[in-house]
Amino acid sequence: MAGPGWGPPRLDGFILTERLGSGTYATVYKAYAKKDTREVVAIKCVSKKSLNKASVENLLTEIEILKGIRHRHIVQLKDFQEVTCLASSIPAGFCLRRWLGSSCSTSALQFLHERNISHLDLKPQNILLSSLEKPHLKLADFGFAQHMSPWDEKHVLRGSPLYMAPEMVCQRQYDARVDLWSVGVILYEALFGQPPFASRSFSELEEKIRSNRVIELPLRPALSQDCRDLLQRLLERDPSRRISFQDFFAHPWVDLEHMPSGExxxxxxxxxxxxxxxxxxxxxxxxxxxxxxxxxxxxxxxxxxxxxxxxxxxxxxxxxxxxxxxxxxxxxxxxxxxxxxxxxxxxxxxxxxxxxxxxxxxxxxxxxxxxxxxxxxxxxxxxxxxxxxxxxxxxxxxxxxxxxxxxxxxxxxxxxxxxxxxxxxxxxxxxxxxxxxxxxxxxxxxxxxxxxxxxxxxxxxxxxxxxxxxxxxxxxxxxxx
Structure with a gap:
């Protein structure tokens, strides 16, 4: 694999161009399929040398999950090659910051929940849009995703600290409801410009997460009653009192009924x-x-x-x-x-x-x-x-x-x-x-x-x-x- 200072790696069937982003174990490139369609895709290239046992398991799970699901608002796995790279039909766009497509993202979550799949790393950077003119949303990066029933409990820290549910940090014992907390943090950030636990250091962040204080919503901008209700119920520290998946999908502010569809x-x-x-x-x-x-x-x-x-x-x-x-x-x-x-x-x-x-x-x-x-x-x-x-x-x-x-x-x-x-x-x-x-x-x-x-x-x-x-x-x- 190419090192940090090198150009994009070579991959059969694709032409890799600029780098879209990078993480601890992988780098994502914009690419074109060599077929006549010249389809635009995103290539996630994983450095095998940097993977430990847990990371290998995560990668295999990600491939298994993406191979088995097809949804309009979830990235589609197009190809997998042993070098090791994942080619996904991600629009060549940018991460969600100021545009909130609640119905689209909720539809994707509902699709995953019905299949007992938890994303476990929901954050604005993993919600992608095609463009501002004709925005099409896709949920991406299933590197931490797991097959989890609502009653399953896990003990391994996964995700990004700013969007991580308190029970995951404090007790390291959690279930699928951590995704609902992350949705609340994303919604809070979209509305107020920063996440509820925004901090200058990790120690300050950890202190806020471990605190028992109720998260208070700013008075401005003014929120509708439905929006405020949903946000407060998503950001409930106690997972047993947090809104359920069923109530979340049926909530009037989410309004799945009016999501764009063929009907x-x-x-x-x-x-x-x-x-x-x-x-x-x-x-x-x-x-x-x-x-x-x-x-x-x-x-x-x-x-x-x-x-x-x-x-x-x-x-x-x-x-x-x-x-x-x-x-x-x-x-x-x-x-x-x-x-x-x-x-x-x-x-x-x-x-x-x-x-x-x-x-x-x-x-x-x-x-x-x-x-x-x-x-x-x-x-x-x-x-x-x-x-x-x-x-x-x-x-x-x-x-x-x-x-x-x-x-x-x-x-x-x-x-x-x-x-x-x-x-x-x-x-x-x-x-x-x-x-x-x-x-x-x-x-x-x-x-x-x-x-x-x-x-x-x-x-x-x-x-x-x-x-x-x-x-x-x-x-x-x-x-x-």
Whole structure:
């Protein structure tokens, strides 16, 4: 093998060019296949003289794993030669630093997890992109990967200290959940510019890793509720309390549902058909919601499509749907303003009738605060939390249940007011009728706001549409005041 000061080594079937990177045991080169296709690949050249027994085992495991897997977002092993070099279909690009393709990387992890494979060295340098213009992500470097069931435990340190889970460093006993910790560190670094245990020395790093202090998230930049929840659950020091793989793959912020795939266009089309039907029936709110949900699938469909003519045809259709969504937005916004004024009048009357009910009065004040917060710029998350609090109290009052400490609940988990027993603490009468109506109105407002927040937080879709020249119109259509 060539030494550090020499040029690229020679390898049958490939032309090696510049060096892409190097580590303790290997150097990676950009190369071209000598076949007619001139395919661009990455060649990982391993110096056999520098390998100890454990390193040889790692290399053999890496080859075994890569030979047996094929996934759009995982590097593909193209060839292996005894010299010893691995040729992989890595795009000639750069490591992930500022671009976070959560759905793509999570899809690759899900693929590995289903096959009981742990990467054990997840870090930005091992997540590769083809380019900024048309980014395609691939998970690379399986030098530390192992076949591990979720209940398997290992004792050998693997990976990079900055991204290594505390249980691996402190106890040297760990399982597949260490990959989830590494994902959390990568996400933290992408959001805040440095990993949570950034240190000036290894001793300082080790001290931070061994500490029992909870990792606190910086206040800036502001994070969505879903993003903050995921990050905190990934960066749980105790692996038994860390988010599970199943919950991670199903987490709303990860949003695997809208990952670009061959089914994206069919899903978008099915939603558009429903939207058109609701539009023809005169249900503007339902039609607008369905159009916006369809756009959530059209974005990955555009990203997935490679045929230029088909992509232009999709973009033309999307433009039509955006125009109709704009018209529906004006109709729905006008209707919502009228309902809000009507709801305010009823709420004021109910407040007057609740002067002898301090708990009811307090719950109504929370509801009013939610409505006010909804009108503030950037106040959507606070408004949703207030809606949940106020609705929880009002529903308990209707049902006649004892008050309990406030714990935020998903809106879907709250019971429908129609399902509450009539033999509730609030007796039949005008006040109960107004309270019942108020609960219905608040639930409708909260669900509506929740849907709009979810659309607004679809930053990946917005970034993709920026490249397609459609982002401003789509964002305008799918964000209601």
């Amino acid at each position: 994206s266009l069919a899903q978008a089309t099915a939603l558009v058909v429903q939207a058109v039907k609701k539009d023809q029936e005169g249900d503007a709110a339902a039609a607008l919601s369905l159009y916006c949900k369809a756009l959530d699938f059209f974005v990955p469909a555009l990203h997935y499509e490679v045929d230029t003519q088909r992509k232009e045809a999709i973009k033309a259709k999307v433009g039509q749907y955006v125009s109709r969504a704009e018209e529906l937005k004006a109709i729905v916004s006008s209707s919502n303003r009228a309902l809000l004024r009507q709801g305010t009048s009823a709420r004021d009357l109910l407040r007057e009738m609740a002067r002898d009910k301090p708990r009811l009065l307090a719950a109504l004040e929370v509801a009013s605060a939610a409505v006010a917060k909804e009108d503030e710029a950037g106040g959507e998350q606070d408004a949703l939390a207030l809606y949940q609090h106020g609705l929880g109290e009002l529903l308990l009052l209707l049902a006649g249940e004892a008050p309990s400490p406030y714990t935020p609940k998903p809106l879907a988990a709250l019971p429908s007011p129609r399902a509450l027993p009539l033999s509730a603490a609030e007796p039949p009468g005008r006040r109960r009728e107004l309270l019942h109506t108020e609960v219905q109105n608040l639930m409708a407002r909260a669900e509506y706001l929740k849907e709009q927040v979810k659309m607004r937080e679809s930053h990946w879709e917005a970034e993709t549409l920026d490249k397609e020249g459609l982002s401003e119109s789509v964002r305008s259509s799918c964000t209601l005041q």
